[in-house]
Amino acid sequence: MLSRYLKMALVLGLLSAIGPFAIDMYLPALPDIGRSLGAEVGAVQLTLTAFFLSIGLGQLLYGPVSDRFGRKPPLYFGLGLFTLASIGCALATDVHTLVVLRFLQGLGAAAGMAIPRAIVRDLHTGADAARLMALLMLVFSVSPILAPLAGSAVIALTGWRGVFWAVAVAAVAGLLLVRGALSETRTPADRVGGSPGEVLRAYALLLRDRHYMGLVLIGALAMSGFFVYLAGSPFVLINHYGLSPTEYSLAFSLNALAFIGAAQFTGWLGRRFGLAALARVAATASGVVMALLLAYYLAGGDRLAVLMTLYFIASAFMGLVIPTVSVLALEEHGALAGTASALMGTLQMLCGAVAMGVVGLFANGEPLPMVIGMAVGALSGVALAWGTLGGQRPAPAVQRVRG
Known part of the structure; x- marks a missing residue:
């Protein structure tokens, strides 16, 4: 198996x-x-x-x-x-x-x-x-x-x-x-599908599905925080904290390893506690960690070890969130799985690009603007996770789209 x-x-x-x-x-x-x-x-x-x-x-x-x-x-x-x-x-x-x-x-x-x-x-x-x-x-x-x-x-x-x-x-x-x-x-x-009208109706169906869109946006907000870190971390870690390019690559890899390692537990944890509960708790935990990181910098802290340690933990929780919400978003749209996957990928990438652009307007090479952008994404994801997964799932919309 x-x-x-x-x-x-x-x-x-x-x-x-x-x-x-x-x-x-x-x-x-x-x-x-x-x-x-x-x-x-x-x-x-x-x-x-x-x-x-x-x-x-x-x-x-x-x-x-x-x-x-x-x-x-x-x-x-x-x-x-x-x-x-x-x-x-x-x-x-x-x-x-x-x-x-x-x-x-x-x-x-x-x-x-x-x-x-x-x-x-x-x-x-x-x-x-x-x-x-x-x-x-x-x-x-x-x-x-x-x-x-x-x-x-x-x-x-x-x-x-x-x-x-x-x-x-x-x-x-x-x-x-x-x-x-x-x-x-x-x-x-x-x-299913085929004509331009059918394709547009399929996308309209998905955009009207609040549960699907909520799950997609939870993942998009998680990815937005990562995109902000991707754009800002070279300047913060190399220019502000003085890491060499090689040291920066190693530091970046640590967060990737946290994400990858935690993601491997999603199947086991999902069977034990349920996918919705897993996504909700993991998103909340990541948001709490990012709130702590933001509070540290707002209070005047400026230690690389704190940034790396807390973001390592937050990345691990995000490793549980993203594959889980991706599965849940596609769960009830099997008939339109390709279309649903495409819309999810596009919205997540566009949200990430917008987040990079907005935070870039305030970037000054210091950690605080980057951390604010990362924390806003994580905390917004917490609100969406509880709003989307905190109650009873409404009856699913009809999946097939015919001309």
Whole structure:
């Protein structure tokens, strides 16, 4: 039984990680790209913005398509597009072409972000789904730990263009995995939707489902806190606290390991206490820890050890929240699992991007603005968790959407 879970988690996790790898491996190359293409910093950063935009919005397309035609065809298309766009990026001779190709690359990567979660829902519900989702996230979460190091090594050996050749090879490996190791989980009898009207009605159904939206936003607020930390921590930990880049990478990895390690207990805890209770208690615990961290800095504290220790604990609780609310959000939308997964992914990424932008307006290199942003996200998640999961679940809406 464990080997079956591990095999599926490895396949789905690797497919999900291709897009983040194309972000994390790419970050060390930004200065070299600017020098090579004679581009200003803003133009080079636009290549990253274009990728984030397309990988977020692209999920809205792949979800309904996978509900209508099955999970594997859109994976083939997305990975194929990603491969071709990656090769184009490796051959680009000006930054404007690179921006366009990065947008196309993100559209391809969006398939690997939206569809694996729908496959989890096709195969399992309840604690079993939480267990598989946690294993998938274990593989997926290795990306922010290993990808920057791998990117630096590739750049040192081949230059920045080698990064795009490397992710193209990874996408080809993903295509082989889809072909040889992944069975179609969406049978013809289960397929729904198709026309633009049906797709819009499906999204309208989900947006009207307060329980689904509450769960999605709990995860989105948790991710927003992480996005704020992702954007602010290099300046706070390196410039303010004086860590070297290597020490910063190790410190960042500790929080990722806390998240990954705790996530592996979601299946067992979900069976023992129930998924709704687990999500509610874990979100509350994370909020309490972040409130303590905020109070410490508001009181004038400024020790790195306190920041790292409390955020390590908060990250562990978030490792219990995110896979659990993802499973619960898809639980009653099996007929629209692809569409529901896509909307969840898009909203979470957009909320994270908005949170980064808002906190960025107040960022000054000091810890307090970053900690305020992280705490606001966590405490808002607590309120939503109790509002969404604290009472009786209303009767679910009709799932199927027909023209």
